[in-house]
Amino acid sequence: MKRPIKQYFCTIAKCVVVIAAPCFFTSTSISDSVLESPMRLNAPDISTIDTNCFFDTASSEDKVHFLLPASISLQFNRRHHDTEIQNELILLRAMAASLQRKIEFVKKFGTMKDDMLQRAEEALRELRQMQNILESEHFQSHR
Amino acid sequence: MMINFSPRNRFFLFMCISACMPTPLNAWQYQTHLTAVINAFEYMGGQLASADQTKAAHFLKNFGGDDIHIIIARKSGNTDEFTDTYATSWWNGKRGNIDLGSKRINISTLWHFLSITKQGCCGNEFPGFSFSFAPPRSGTHYNKLLRAFLFNHKVENTGFAGFGISMPIRLIGPIDAYRFRGQSTAFRAFYSITPEKNYLQLQNTIFEPSTNAAAFWYAQAIEGTRVGMTDIQHIGYLGHVMHLANDATVTHHLYSTLDHYHDEYEQFVNDNLPSLYSETKVNELISLFYNSAAGRKCLKNTMIRDIILFFARRSAGMTAPLYSDLFEVRKNCGKEQFCASVAENVIIITKYYLDIHCERNDRVF
Numbered sequence: 001m002k003r004p005i006k007q008y009f010c011t012i013a014k015c016v017v018v019i020a021a022p023c024f025f026t027s028t029s030i031s032d033s034v035l036e037s038p039m040r041l042n043a044p045d046i047s048t049i050d051t052n053c054f055f056d057t058a059s060s061e062d063k064v065h066f067l068l069p070a071s072i073s074l075q076f077n078r079r080h081h082d083t084e085i086q087n088e089l090i091l092l093r094a095m096a097a098s099l100q101r102k103i104e105f106v107k108k109f110g111t112m113k114d115d116m117l118q119r120a121e122e123a124l125r126e127l128r129q130m131q132n133i134l135e136s137e138h139f140q141s142h143r
Numbered sequence: 144m145m146i147n148f149s150p151r152n153r154f155f156l157f158m159c160i161s162a163c164m165p166t167p168l169n170a171w172q173y174q175t176h177l178t179a180v181i182n183a184f185e186y187m188g189g190q191l192a193s194a195d196q197t198k199a200a201h202f203l204k205n206f207g208g209d210d211i212h213i214i215i216a217r218k219s220g221n222t223d224e225f226t227d228t229y230a231t232s233w234w235n236g237k238r239g240n241i242d243l244g245s246k247r248i249n250i251s252t253l254w255h256f257l258s259i260t261k262q263g264c265c266g267n268e269f270p271g272f273s274f275s276f277a278p279p280r281s282g283t284h285y286n287k288l289l290r291a292f293l294f295n296h297k298v299e300n301t302g303f304a305g306f307g308i309s310m311p312i313r314l315i316g317p318i319d320a321y322r323f324r325g326q327s328t329a330f331r332a333f334y335s336i337t338p339e340k341n342y343l344q345l346q347n348t349i350f351e352p353s354t355n356a357a358a359f360w361y362a363q364a365i366e367g368t369r370v371g372m373t374d375i376q377h378i379g380y381l382g383h384v385m386h387l388a389n390d391a392t393v394t395h396h397l398y399s400t401l402d403h404y405h406d407e408y409e410q411f412v413n414d415n416l417p418s419l420y421s422e423t424k425v426n427e428l429i430s431l432f433y434n435s436a437a438g439r440k441c442l443k444n445t446m447i448r449d450i451i452l453f454f455a456r457r458s459a460g461m462t463a464p465l466y467s468d469l470f471e472v473r474k475n476c477g478k479e480q481f482c483a484s485v486a487e488n489v490i491i492i493t494k495y496y497l498d499i500h501c502e503r504n505d506r507v508f
Contacts, residue, residue, distance in 0.1 A: 087244040088288060095292065102234045112233070119295040120234050126346070130291035134284065 096127040172413040173220040180216035183488035191426045199496030207378045218382025225251040226307040227317045229299035243288045255390045257352045259397045259459045266335040271350035281402035298342035311363040321351040323359045325446045329504045354448040357387035361447045389484035391455040394464050403465040412477040419478045428486040443497045454483045
């Protein structure tokens with residue numbers, strides 16, 4: 001009884017190691033490059049802003065735009081979340097595939113109202129669009 | 144068939160399950176909300192508190208017992224666990240939580256936003272959460288992902304506001320409940336007139352602002368009470384008011400974004416609470432409120448919305464946490480915003496004490 005369960009867990013452990021190892025190495029190398037990135041130095045030192053004065057003088061929109069250059073550092077820091085993008089892509093592809101199957105099934109056998117079907121098709125287009133955005137980001141971070 | 148796991152296998156199984164569990168995306172985290180309430184009570188029992196604030200704390204302890212601050216604090220922390228709002232579609236069914244990779248988003252928490260830089264509509268001075276309000280260059284994609292996942296879903300109004308944690312006096316769905324904006328007398332209440340079609344396509348939905356939800360829960364806390372009399376159930380609802388007010392001190396909740404270091408910033412504040420809290424800072428913020436246009440009125444005549452907006456306006460000026468992960472930025476803004484949360488809690492408790500001692504008709508909130 002015990003032997004097959006042990007074998008079963010060993011197989012799962014091997015799968016986890018095989019899947020997790022490349023992710024681990026990818027994320028480490030990317031976060032290292034972030035620390036060395038010269039772009040980080042270009043970000044303004046926000047800690048020196050006199051916040052009290054800033055509250056009073058700038059409009060809310062201005063405040064956001066004033067701090068936009070700092071987002072460059074954010075974009076670079078965020079490269080380490082490439083593994084997250086991969087996870088999200090897997091999730092998106094799965095959802096889009098499932099929705100597509102449901103739409104096809106309904107088209108073939110269902111008596112769904114047109115507007116209900118249209119809603120689902122629009123949702124599928126949105127999922128595909130998001131998938132494209134993430135895929136292009138994923139591609140760029142590996143160039 | 145019984146499966147016997149050896150200790151090593153049990154450990155391995157536990158590690159596998161823990162690694163797969165998504166972390167919830169909250170506002171201030173549970174511990175932060177809890178500590179903000181406990182610190183408020185400590186402040187009210189300290190040297191810097193005014194006579195009204197000390198009396199208010201004593202009053203609540205008389206009616207709720209010595210551990211009333213813990214009860215309110217838990218209610219405040221648990222507000223993120225409401226399961227009163229769902230997104231529905233024929234292809235996905237009814238969904239209360241959406242897992243976006245490693246993050247879990249509870250649809251009910253989308254009522255916890257106040258887009259203070261946008262123009263409100265349908266009677267609201269400011270709108271709440273909307274996917275279209277998020278600032279650019281977010282770094283992560285939680286807003287866009289959530290939008291894509293919930294595209295053409297409908298917001299479901301079944302059940303009642305607070306489901307899962309609290310059972311309010313008025314059992315109505317969140318869409319109707321959070322239309323409530325406040326009241327100036329028992330016969331004069333204000334509601335937004337947001338149309339039903341707003342909730343038919345979630346990607347275009349503009350949620351009611353958190354000020355409305357806070358006013359609703361304050362109404363529940365005070366409804367059914369008599370002059371000078373209340374009970375634990377009513378006092379507990381104050382926790383939800385405090386939660387919603389405290390969320391409106393977080394920059395990310397004022398800019399409708401689930402990205403822009405939202406989670407990391409709140410985690411930072413949660414991890415550094417003792418060093419961020421300062422009694423003198425809380426005292427300074429309370430004084431600033433009392434010297435402002437909203438606070439110059441007697442607290443009895445100040446609306447819950449005005450208390451929240453005063454502190455929200457200050458936090459809206461602190462946009463740095465949206466775009467920076469620097470320690471100094473998080474420390475400075477975190478201190479300001481966490482102390483603002485404590486100050487808000489002190490003011491809300493004091494207002495409750497003053498309102499309880501008013502005739503029902505004279506209560507303004």
